[in-house]
Amino acid sequence: MLCHEFEDQLTDYLDGALEVQANRQFAEHAMRCPVCHDLLSEVKNTLLACSASEAPIAGTDLEARILLKTMPETALNCSDFETYLTDYLDGFLMAPLYHRWERHAALCAGCSELPGAVVRTIGACYTYKQNELTVPAGLEARILQSTIGNVLPREVRAPLKSRLVEWLRGTLDPIVSPQLASVATMLLVSVFVLTNTVSTDGSVGGIYHASLQLAERTAGSASSSALPNEVKQLANDLMRSEENSGNANDANHNQNTSNQNNAAQGTKNSAPQNKPKGGSSEQKNR
Amino acid sequence: MGAANSLATNEGAELVRRCRTGDGAAWEEIVQTYTRRIYNLAYRFTSRADTAEDLTQEVFIRVYRSLEQYNPKQGDLQNWLMRLARNLVIDDYRKRQRAPQDEAADDLEDHQYHLRAAGGTVQREMERRELGVQVQAGIDKLSPDLRTCVILRDIEELSYQEIVDLLKIPEGTVKSRINRGRIELAKILRRMRIVEA
Numbered sequence: 001m002l003c004h005e006f007e008d009q010l011t012d013y014l015d016g017a018l019e020v021q022a023n024r025q026f027a028e029h030a031m032r033c034p035v036c037h038d039l040l041s042e043v044k045n046t047l048l049a050c051s052a053s054e055a056p057i058a059g060t061d062l063e064a065r066i067l068l069k070t071m072p073e074t075a076l077n078c079s080d081f082e083t084y085l086t087d088y089l090d091g092f093l094m095a096p097l098y099h100r101w102e103r104h105a106a107l108c109a110g111c112s113e114l115p116g117a118v119v120r121t122i123g124a125c126y127t128y129k130q131n132e133l134t135v136p137a138g139l140e141a142r143i144l145q146s147t148i149g150n151v152l153p154r155e156v157r158a159p160l161k162s163r164l165v166e167w168l169r170g171t172l173d174p175i176v177s178p179q180l181a182s183v184a185t186m187l188l189v190s191v192f193v194l195t196n197t198v199s200t201d202g203s204v205g206g207i208y209h210a211s212l213q214l215a216e217r218t219a220g221s222a223s224s225s226a227l228p229n230e231v232k233q234l235a236n237d238l239m240r241s242e243e244n245s246g247n248a249n250d251a252n253h254n255q256n257t258s259n260q261n262n263a264a265q266g267t268k269n270s271a272p273q274n275k276p277k278g279g280s281s282e283q284k285n286r
Numbered sequence: 287m288g289a290a291n292s293l294a295t296n297e298g299a300e301l302v303r304r305c306r307t308g309d310g311a312a313w314e315e316i317v318q319t320y321t322r323r324i325y326n327l328a329y330r331f332t333s334r335a336d337t338a339e340d341l342t343q344e345v346f347i348r349v350y351r352s353l354e355q356y357n358p359k360q361g362d363l364q365n366w367l368m369r370l371a372r373n374l375v376i377d378d379y380r381k382r383q384r385a386p387q388d389e390a391a392d393d394l395e396d397h398q399y400h401l402r403a404a405g406g407t408v409q410r411e412m413e414r415r416e417l418g419v420q421v422q423a424g425i426d427k428l429s430p431d432l433r434t435c436v437i438l439r440d441i442e443e444l445s446y447q448e449i450v451d452l453l454k455i456p457e458g459t460v461k462s463r464i465n466r467g468r469i470e471l472a473k474i475l476r477r478m479r480i481v482e483a
Contacts, residue, residue: 117475139339140318144317
């Protein structure tokens with residue numbers, strides 16, 4: 001094989017397109033001829049270098065430009081871009097809007113600098129905050145004068161009484177909690193109920209006695225001679241019915257009627273029989 | 287100064303308890319601890335040293351009268367006090383917006399900025415001071431609504447919800463005002479060449 005023939009077949013050889021016979025001759029020539037051997041090596045290396053090299057990374061605006069040309073309706077306008085700026089910085093933008101926002105930032109000459117400027121402004125505000133103004137001379141004294149009326153507060157001592165009250169308040173505060181308040185209310189109510197309704201012997205049946213005796217006393221003090229008899233009659237009737245039944249119904253009824261109510265009820269029941277007196281005693285009882 | 291920047295919750299509660307008994311020293315400690323913070327808050331809204339001083343004094347008078355209402359269980363003293371202060375300062379700002387006076391933010395230059403002793407050369411401190419003056423000047427150029435929201439968010443660092451509660455406006459409005467305010471401020475500072483493009 002001659003050198004010019006070698007050069008002619010070089011591309012076919014590299015593509016693996018030569019016949020078996022031609023391929024062997026090509027290889028033999030490459031082994032024999034140092035010039036052609038070097039040429040083959042050089043071409044191989046060049047091809048390798050070409051395949052290894054990549055195109056420079058496309059600018060971020062390439063995709064934006066393509067989408068702007070192909071789907072202009074998805075592009076954000078400057079006003080919307082500004083509207084979503086803080087959401088973008090806060091990371092609140094959803095993916096589709098986020099990408100539209102970034103595409104606008106990449107393409108719009110008027111807007112591309114804005115996000116950076118806003119971030120630097122926030123930073124400037126923060127720096128400003130860190131450099132607080134000093135308090136003007138005399139301001140604290142003015143404040144003290146206008147509140148406690150003295151620029152030497154150490155001279156203002158609390159009166160003993162208020163200090164004591166405040167100390168007690170501070171000490172008792174953790175104890176008197178809202179949970180305990182409800183317990184205290186229940187205790188109060190139960191004391192009130194027991195001291196007013198339970199009979200001297202503590203039995204439920206005796207409650208009638210206690211109530212009726214009270215009714216009798218109050219009615220008696222109403223200076224009516226007829227009423228005590230009526231009340232006694234009522235008491236006897238009730239006692240009899242209690243003895244007969246002696247059941248829970250009576251007990252319920254007992255609990256529902258306070259001693260005051262019994263007295264009033266007694267007089268009310270008697271009213272149809274003795275109207276004028278009943279009326280006056282009712283008023284007095286009340 | 288001598289006073290710490292803030293007090294621990296129980297410390298604050300104890301001071302208030304002592305104030306209620308009429309203890310002047312306790313009240314002095316509260317005043318010393320929070321005057322600077324409240325004065326700065328007032329200054330950011332008023333841009334005038336004299337107005338900010340008056341406003342700070344008013345805030346403390348109101349705080350002193352409201353001490354009975356402070357409940358340590360509902361948060362620490364600083365939060366309670368700053369909430370009260372913000373309400374008053376913003377009320378005052380709104381009132382002044384309704385009846386504007388011929389006040390220009392002309393005393394910005396006269397201000398003494400606190401120079402930090404630690405870390406930083408004189409040159410750097412000068413730059414920081416200058417930056418503070420210019421940021422305040424930029425904020426002053428914002429419309430009242432935007433200005434309020436930007437101060438509360440980017441200087442006072444309140445959350446959106448705290449601003450909603452304070453200004454009693456919907457969250458969407460708060461967000462859009464913060465957004466618009468930041469953009470306006472960025473453009474103003476860019477024009478002033480504070481924030482380079």
